[in-house]
Amino acid sequence: xxxxxxxxxxxxxxxxxxxxxxxxxxxxxxxxxxxxxxxxxxxxxxxxxxxxxxxxxxxxxxxxxxxxxxxxxxxxxxxxxxxxxxxxxxxxxxxxxxxxxxxxxxxxxxxxxxxxxxxxxxxxxxxxxxxxxxxxxxxxxxxxxxxxxxxxxxxxxxxxxxxxxxxxxxxxxxxxxxxxxxxxxxxxxxxxxxxxxxxxxxxxxxxxxxxxxxxxxxxxxxxxxxxxxxxxxxxxxxxxxxxxxxxxxxxxxxxxxxxxxxxxxxxxxxxxxxxxxxxxxxxxxxxxxxxxxxxxxxxxxxxxxxxxxxxxxxxxxxxxxxxxxxxxxxxxxxxxxxxxxxxxxxxxxxxxxxxxxxxxxxxxxxxxxxxxxx
Amino acid sequence: xxxxxxxxxxxxxxxxxxxxxxxxxxxxxxxxxxxxxxxxxxxxxxxxxxxxxxxxxxxxxxxxxxxxxxxxxxxxxxxxxxxxxxxxxxxxxxxxxxxxxxxxxxxxxxxxxxxxxxxxxxxxxxxxxxxxxxxxxxxxxxxxxxxxxxxxxxxxxxxxxxxxxxxxxxxxxxxxxxxxxxxxxxxxxxxxxxxxxxxxxxxxxxxxxxxxxxxxxxxxxxxxxxxxxxxxxxxxxxxxxxxxxxxxxxxxxxxxxxxxxxxxxxxxxxxxxxxxxxxxxxxxxxxxxxxxxxxxxxxxxxxxxxxxxxxxxxxxxxxxxxxxxxxxxxxxxxxxxxxxxxxxxxxxxxxxxxxxx
Numbered sequence: 001x002x003x004x005x006x007x008x009x010x011x012x013x014x015x016x017x018x019x020x021x022x023x024x025x026x027x028x029x030x031x032x033x034x035x036x037x038x039x040x041x042x043x044x045x046x047x048x049x050x051x052x053x054x055x056x057x058x059x060x061x062x063x064x065x066x067x068x069x070x071x072x073x074x075x076x077x078x079x080x081x082x083x084x085x086x087x088x089x090x091x092x093x094x095x096x097x098x099x100x101x102x103x104x105x106x107x108x109x110x111x112x113x114x115x116x117x118x119x120x121x122x123x124x125x126x127x128x129x130x131x132x133x134x135x136x137x138x139x140x141x142x143x144x145x146x147x148x149x150x151x152x153x154x155x156x157x158x159x160x161x162x163x164x165x166x167x168x169x170x171x172x173x174x175x176x177x178x179x180x181x182x183x184x185x186x187x188x189x190x191x192x193x194x195x196x197x198x199x200x201x202x203x204x205x206x207x208x209x210x211x212x213x214x215x216x217x218x219x220x221x222x223x224x225x226x227x228x229x230x231x232x233x234x235x236x237x238x239x240x241x242x243x244x245x246x247x248x249x250x251x252x253x254x255x256x257x258x259x260x261x262x263x264x265x266x267x268x269x270x271x272x273x274x275x276x277x278x279x280x281x282x283x284x285x286x287x288x289x290x291x292x293x294x295x296x297x298x299x300x301x302x303x304x305x306x307x308x309x310x311x312x313x314x315x316x317x318x319x320x321x322x323x324x325x326x327x328x329x330x331x332x333x334x335x336x337x338x339x340x341x342x343x344x345x346x347x348x349x350x351x352x353x354x355x356x357x358x359x360x361x362x363x364x365x366x367x368x369x370x371x372x373x374x
Numbered sequence: 375x376x377x378x379x380x381x382x383x384x385x386x387x388x389x390x391x392x393x394x395x396x397x398x399x400x401x402x403x404x405x406x407x408x409x410x411x412x413x414x415x416x417x418x419x420x421x422x423x424x425x426x427x428x429x430x431x432x433x434x435x436x437x438x439x440x441x442x443x444x445x446x447x448x449x450x451x452x453x454x455x456x457x458x459x460x461x462x463x464x465x466x467x468x469x470x471x472x473x474x475x476x477x478x479x480x481x482x483x484x485x486x487x488x489x490x491x492x493x494x495x496x497x498x499x500x501x502x503x504x505x506x507x508x509x510x511x512x513x514x515x516x517x518x519x520x521x522x523x524x525x526x527x528x529x530x531x532x533x534x535x536x537x538x539x540x541x542x543x544x545x546x547x548x549x550x551x552x553x554x555x556x557x558x559x560x561x562x563x564x565x566x567x568x569x570x571x572x573x574x575x576x577x578x579x580x581x582x583x584x585x586x587x588x589x590x591x592x593x594x595x596x597x598x599x600x601x602x603x604x605x606x607x608x609x610x611x612x613x614x615x616x617x618x619x620x621x622x623x624x625x626x627x628x629x630x631x632x633x634x635x636x637x638x639x640x641x642x643x644x645x646x647x648x649x650x651x652x653x654x655x656x657x658x659x660x661x662x663x664x665x666x667x668x669x670x671x672x673x674x675x676x677x678x679x680x681x682x683x684x685x686x687x688x689x690x691x692x693x694x695x696x697x698x699x700x701x702x703x704x705x706x707x708x709x710x711x712x713x714x715x716x717x718x719x720x721x722x723x724x725x726x727x728x729x730x731x
Contacts (some may be wrong), residue, residue, distance in 0.1 A: 008712055008713070010640075010712050010713055010714065013712075013713045013714075014714075042717065043711070043717055044711045044712070044713050044715055044717075045711045045713065045714070045715015045716050045717055046713065046715060047715075048715045048716065049713060049714060049715050089728065090727030090728040091656075091727045091728070093727060094724070094727065103402040103403065103404065103724075104399075104400065104402065106402070106403075107400035107401060107402045108400060114727070114728065116580060116582065116655075116728060222712075222713055337723050338410055338411075338723050356720075357717075357718060357720050
């Protein structure tokens, strides 16, 4: 954290931008995979500063956005049951299921709590032995290891009243699915640095080779993003397609072995539905048979859930990079962060919400030049 | 007698949704977050029920005339948990919050009322401690607690102690501060570092450690406002950016004044511990609550002198210019980012929520 200012330095940013501007000779479409990167890009206005030929497509890397409606509805169902304490990270509380969200469940008397770590939820279970405590375990390879560790601890400590509602997803199969889409426009990827800090970069060379796309492991500060873009554009201009690590301060090629071992013990790979995209083979994790007792879906027999997506929501196309948020008819009119139709408008990392919050009007830098700030 | 009624197209310019809050049939925490949901609750439920021209000012305090005297009148309720936190307590907040709301009208608070709602089972020693701290804060702010009330609710129906304070104070002659007075060219000044109170509360409430203890900036701003008014009574508007933070205050002013606001993001003073805590939690400091800060829209010709007066006061030592009011994009707040891009700084919706990763 202490070096954060250095990664937002305007002078260095200018140099990187100049470099990118002087390298680009034709149009390129890059996808930043992670919602955290989308957030940084929009929040700092990076997309406005890049050459017009460099288009950033916002990928499906927001865990809140891609959690299927069906899973949200299961969460709402479980959280509504008497005797349950439902624990979640904060931003999942506002994601609409069919007709309501976890905040509403809470206002109707459900015990829904925001926690900052799954281990906090385990502590709640220890403190409330007479109640069933459920943690909403969603997210990518970044949030999966601590969730796995929590289930491992629950079993080790013999805490019977804890379970996990799991909807974990994996990045590489999503990249594969995007590249195989007939409408795919993506020519290169900024890979999610934090995912790679856990999993390493071993899964990417095969993808880069098979689809002939550069994949550059990228961090989350403004300069990280610019450096990722710079290296990606350089490869594209040279006709190369290799895996490059532009985030070495956090990512080792082999990743975090201990975290990987924990994932292998507690989870097993499964097909997983992505909200707005559909089922992607082998793209998720579920609790392995050894830990089935801790699976909230089994424990609460959540069945018979009728799931309906709003017909006018086109978040699936947004998540696949086929549509820019503001190109959707509902954007900013019938769909706003206040009344979201889909999860991309709910999460602050969702592409639609990021566009709505920071770019609602297309304010050009030029129009502001007329009003210099004191 | 009535004339023949002719059919005309309805005038939708002043139309408000007949089924407001339709998506939230019950109160949720976001309705108290100081953002769009709070505003909608006031706009659709309270304002129509109460009517009244004064209420429509919707400021931190109301400016009223009584017997030829101009008074500022304000009320605020305090439901903070924990009751005692680094840098303050619910008692300090209850006094300073209302004193500051009055100060935003230019008034020096004169009298406060104090209403306690106590939960059965709370220790008398705790109530006494809160009362002592309130007394000390009132003496420090030069205000007298003149009337009060106490109610007790059954165990489980409260949160230990809730406090409501209301206050009145005189508005000096020649002072007329309201968002409608803002004009393009006004300079936006913030009195010091933002986000401190919200992060201090969060760190103790959630048991989060950020490496250094962050103390609330809770303080009474009456003296600082007097120092500013001594330079010129012609300050256009002041806001006390509590719930919803600086972003909410700037948006309220932009919307009510019909001007745009541009801020230079790098000029906004965010202390490193606050920036780090917000980065860890995925929060934006612009939306985090403050309790001892103000934001001022000052006519350009007075900006330098007002800034000097603020910096000469202990509560304004770190005052800084962060932007200006502009003609472009009326009603909107735009930030110029450190890298030279721009982004819209919107009104928060409900509560800010920690992000998942």
